[in-house]
Amino acid sequence: MxxxxxxxxxxxxxxxxxxxxxxxxxxxxxxxxxxxxxxxxxxxxxxxxxxxxxxxxxxxxxxxxxxxxxxxxxxxxxxxxxxxxxxxxxxxxxxxxxxxxxxxxxxxxxxxxxxxxxxxxxxxxxxxxxxxxxxxxxxxxxxxxxxxxxxxxxxxxxxxxxxxxxxxxxxxxxFTDVEARYRQRYADLAVNPEVRATFVLRALIVSALRRFLDERGFIEVETPILQPLYGGALARPFTTHHNALDMQLYLRIADELYLKRLIVGGMERVYEIGKDFRNEGLSRFHNPEFTMLEFYAAYLDYEGVMRLTEELLSHVAREALGDRPVSFGGHEISFAAPFARYTMFEALQEIGGVDVPGSTEDELRDRVRTLGFSADDVKAMGRGKLIDELFGALVEPKLIQPTFITDYPREMSPLAKPKRGDEALTERFELIVAGKELCNAYSELNDPIDQRERFEAQKRLALAGDEETQPIDEDFLRAMEFGMPPTGGFGMGVDRLTMILSGQPSIRDVILFPTMRPE
Missing domain, CATH: 2.40.50.140 (Nucleic acid-binding proteins)
Structure with missing residues (x-):
């Protein structure tokens, strides 16, 4: 000592x-x-x-x-x-x-x-x-x-x-032992003023997000964390058991399906900032428990949500940092609109060197195998999963400035509307910043018949061995059958946004009590 x-x-x-x-x-x-x-x-x-x-x-x-x-x-x-x-x-x-x-x-x-x-x-x-x-x-x-x-x-x-x-x-x-600092955050905060400053900045970011949405007529709501059926994303859930009801429950992996039920109910503009949980590995960009912002706005499509996203992130960066530049991973990042745009296939072709429309599924499997996946893992992947893995390895790390990737294949987006003029694609975008996904958004699917078909396709992938699929949610389908207006939806990781704006290299640096292995 x-x-x-x-x-x-x-x-x-x-x-x-x-x-x-x-x-x-x-x-x-x-x-x-x-x-x-x-x-x-x-x-x-x-x-x-x-x-x-x-x-x-x-x-x-x-x-x-x-x-x-x-x-x-x-x-x-x-x-x-x-x-x-x-x-x-x-x-x-x-x-x-x-x-x-x-x-x-x-x-x-x-x-x-x-x-x-x-x-x-x-x-x-x-x-x-x-x-x-x-x-x-x-x-x-x-x-x-x-x-x-x-x-x-x-x-x-x-x-x-x-x-x-x-x-x-x-x-x-x-206090230089990083693992000890995460485990004993109380001591870390007590002796390192710069750590306290990071979490003060996080609070400013969350306040700025709320203020932006409140001023535009959005209503903040709370939806269930314990759910009888998980959905709204492609991820493995955590499971638990409710003793009194003798039933299995899941920690939510996304807020989406409940928030869209509220759109059906006529609330028109809703958002939630809360915890989601995904049973996945840990990395400097992933923690099993994380904070998401999701919002849904009736009458908007994904183009309208893109414009709103540019305004939102410019506003939050300005509110949280003032005139200070955003510096992350050795790069100075600008959130000034407009952001760059590529379609998914354009980005794979121009940046990753993969011609998806001109490739067979077997050819895509061969490319994915070169990334280090086992033959069994690749065999269980559908076309959408193959494209996703290629994009994540060959394109995403190269996108440093805020960049919209649009028009995802239908197989990758079970909750998004088909793209007007090309039914094989969907009206979806992701915003990539500093080499990682920050936001995900759709022109939300509001056709209950199409939605059921998408769920059925996801079920077939699950039966083939894919563990990250969307199960069929009959209650959500029933809600859609009551009629859901045209809607734009948006999801963003608050932890990742805080990492970028604070310049912190690991998600554990912006979560007060990150998930850790037992001592």
């Missing part, structure tokens, strides 16, 4: 001894009548707010001293501590930053002795006047303080130093 993580005096102790030493301090605090776990600390000022208070006074008239003391109450964690005889300096950190505290025995009398029982990571509240030290650091001259929570385990706080020539603050993290 690095000494920078510890209160002075703990450097040579083992982890167990450190915890034992802090437990002993806890007992001594209680013997002195100090409650180490407070109920409240009302209305503290933020660290940055206290600093800004002094800066504002200095800027108003730096030559005038009106004699008024600037009094503040701050609260946060102790992240550094230096005892210097009859005075002590410490830094307190909260969600806005850090501020130095100055304790002096003459001001605190017997309470000053309690400072010896404080450790790095303890939460305290402190009250006093804000001033500048001789080294010009804004600080709080503490007149009273209160222990709010005793930390029994040391945080990996790391080390901070100031560059001798430039004056730049350099932070060396004390």
């Amino acid at each position: 690095a000494s920078d993580e510890l209160t002075p005096g703990e450097e040579h102790l083992s982890d167990e001894r450190v915890v034992a030493d802090r437990l002993a301090k806890l007992s001594r605090l209680r013997e002195r009548g100090v409650e180490p776990y407070a109920y409240s600390y009302d209305d503290p000022d933020s660290a940055q707010g206290a600093i800004d208070l002094l800066l504002a006074k200095e800027l108003s008239d730096p030559l005038e001293d009106d004699g008024k003391e600037l009094w503040v109450r701050v609260a946060g964690r102790i992240v550094s501590k230096r005892v210097m005889g009859k005075s002590t300096f410490a830094h307190l950190a909260d969600r806005t930053g850090k501020i130095q505290l100055y304790f002096r025995v003459n001001d605190l009398a017997q309470d000053y002795e309690l400072i010896d029982l404080l450790d790095l990571g303890d939460w305290i509240g402190a009250e006093g006047k804000v001033f500048r030290t001789r080294t010009s650091e804004v600080s709080v001259w503490v007149s009273s303080f209160k222990l709010l929570a005793k930390a029994l385990r040391p945080l990996p706080l790391g080390k901070e130093e100031v560059h001798a020539e430039t004056g730049e603050r350099i932070v060396h993290s004390g």
Whole structure:
């Protein structure tokens, strides 16, 4: 354990001894009548707010001293501590930053002795006047303080130093084990302000998505997560069992079929931001539990949804980042409209070198085998799956700037309307950004007879061994038979959008508690 993580005096102790030493301090605090776990600390000022208070006074008239003391109450964690005889300096950190505290025995009398029982990571509240030290650091001259929570385990706080020539603050993290950071997100957040900033940005992104849709007449709704039949995407579900009803249920893989039921019901414009679950592998772009935005708008087709998508993403990037550029994976990405467009077959031909219309299914299978799939896996793939694998390997990684891929083969899109003028294709688009799918959208299929035929085709693929198919949903078909107006539908991974806008390389960096193997 690095000494920078510890209160002075703990450097040579083992982890167990450190915890034992802090437990002993806890007992001594209680013997002195100090409650180490407070109920409240009302209305503290933020660290940055206290600093800004002094800066504002200095800027108003730096030559005038009106004699008024600037009094503040701050609260946060102790992240550094230096005892210097009859005075002590410490830094307190909260969600806005850090501020130095100055304790002096003459001001605190017997309470000053309690400072010896404080450790790095303890939460305290402190009250006093804000001033500048001789080294010009804004600080709080503490007149009273209160222990709010005793930390029994040391945080990996790391080390901070100031560059001798430039004056730049350099932070060396004390928490470099990436797996440990994901497992112990509470510690990661506590010691890494940049991690907290990522999740603040995520919150801004979600707020901007909601604001954009709310302002355009969409209604936010909630649909079931536990479903008697999964659907709306081609993926394997998680299954569970409801004891009281003695029935198998599935965690939803998409929100689509329930949201379209609401369109049938006349709600016309609906959206949901919520968790979906897919029983698939983990990668830097995939987590089994993830957040999706789906919206459906009556009377729009996929062209209308494309225009709305350009407006939405331009709005969110601007709201979340302001004038800062979007930088991801070494690329600067622009969400300024219009985005580039290719049809699926154009992209495969021009970028991937595959002539799909001119290839037989056996020829496509041969190309897919060259990608490393086993013969058995390839044998179970239908034409749509073969095209999807070729696109994912040969085209998708090369699309960095936002690019619409349109007009997918019918076999790949069991819920999309046929393309006008070519029944073998569908009115569907995906938006690819930074080499990965970000959005998926359709002119939604609203012909219940056609929909049943598509479901039946999916069932045949399932019987042939494909585990990622759309089962027949009789209740959804019944809803469609009541009549669904022309509708444009849209789905987007909120986690992937956050990765791109925050520049984070892994989906685990933008999910607070990602799925992990057991320790």
